Amino acid sequence: MTLGPDETGEIRLDTPTEWTSTVVGHHRLRHDIAVIRLIGEHVPFSAGQSVEVQVPQHPGLRRRLSPALPPSLDGKLEFHVRTVPGGWCSGSIVADTRPGDQWSITAPAGWLSVDDWATDVVMIAGGTGLAPLRSLLLNLSHRPEPPRTHLFVGGRSPRDLYASDMLFLLAGELPWLTVVPVVESADDPGWADQWYESCRVDVGFDVNEMLEGTLADVVGDMGPLPDHQVLVCGSPAMTVATVDRLIQTGTPAEVIRYEGI
Structure with a gap:
């Protein structure tokens, strides 16, 4: 049993804090940029937030990425990843990700959002x-x-x-x-x-x-x-x-x- 926040921020029992997603597409668009598409468990983040990911090429290491799609109940995720100079993790994600890879997703966070009143x-x-x-x-x-x-x-x-x-x-x-x-x-x-x-x-x-x-x-x-x-x-x-x-x-x-x- 785990503790985690619900949509209102209240802590309740049986809320998972880690989700699994499988790579279904890896599209290299530039020498230093790839778009990664995954599908798996529903991740309860908000549009504009980022999450922490752990990839099989670097077990135990987590990197924060921002989904490029809003949350969906069918578990679709998309990430745009750019190689950071000297960043061996980002470089490996861009170059070495393969369909079938299992990613661990945790820790939705961030405050990029558009208020309801904004015109x-x-x-x-x-x-x-x-x-x-x-x-x-x-x-x-x-x-x-x-x-x-x-x-x-x-x-x-x-x-x-x-x-x-x-x-x-x-x-x-x-x-x-x-x-x-x-x-x-x-x-x-x-x-x-x-x-x-x-x-x-x-x-x-x-x-x-x-x-x-x-x-x-x-x-x-x-x-x-x-x-x-x-x-x-x-x-x-x-x-x-x-x-x-x-x-x-x-x-x-x-x-x-x-x-x-």
């Missing part, structure tokens, strides 16, 4: 910081009146926008969503990425539709956002720089929620 939302995603924001977007789509939402998604170059096709299609399906792609350089690196070449599609944003600069600069140039709820997720450095710039340009700190990954 205008700005989401700012750097790299795989997109994952929890995508989960929130799909969750918002079930509201009777979703808030007007601008998603700024950033990368080093156009090739770095690994979910460009998915976001392009999603923006076409959701009339309340505007996606703004942002790149630090309009030119891709001069070396070939075999994974990018193998999954290249003709759907996505044209380079002429992309704003050039860092996410912090592009969003900061918009001026203050006092009437918006603002969510920021990405690398710790990107998150700190973006939040600092937002506050410097007049956005109240109390409307900003952020998570470094």
Whole structure:
């Protein structure tokens, strides 16, 4: 018998605190990015939260990842994983994950969420910081009146926008969503990425539709956002720089929620 919180935060008996999920898909999108899909026990997290995962390649080691899908009763999970420089665990997840692998899921946590009262939302995603924001977007789509939402998604170059096709299609399906792609350089690196070449599609944003600069600069140039709820997720450095710039340009700190990954 175990103790755990229910949906109201109350502790009750017989609530599992660890869940098992099986890898059913491993899709390498870039040399350093993979999308992992799993199915298994229902994990009671909230859209926008992260969970701790333990993979068979590294028993005993847990890494915190953010699901890119809202919770589902049929136990579907999706994670976007990027190799962290010097991070042997993330590199192994990207390169070595195989269908049939059993993952252990624990410890849902985090405070990225969109309040019911919000009518205008700005989401700012750097790299795989997109994952929890995508989960929130799909969750918002079930509201009777979703808030007007601008998603700024950033990368080093156009090739770095690994979910460009998915976001392009999603923006076409959701009339309340505007996606703004942002790149630090309009030119891709001069070396070939075999994974990018193998999954290249003709759907996505044209380079002429992309704003050039860092996410912090592009969003900061918009001026203050006092009437918006603002969510920021990405690398710790990107998150700190973006939040600092937002506050410097007049956005109240109390409307900003952020998570470094």
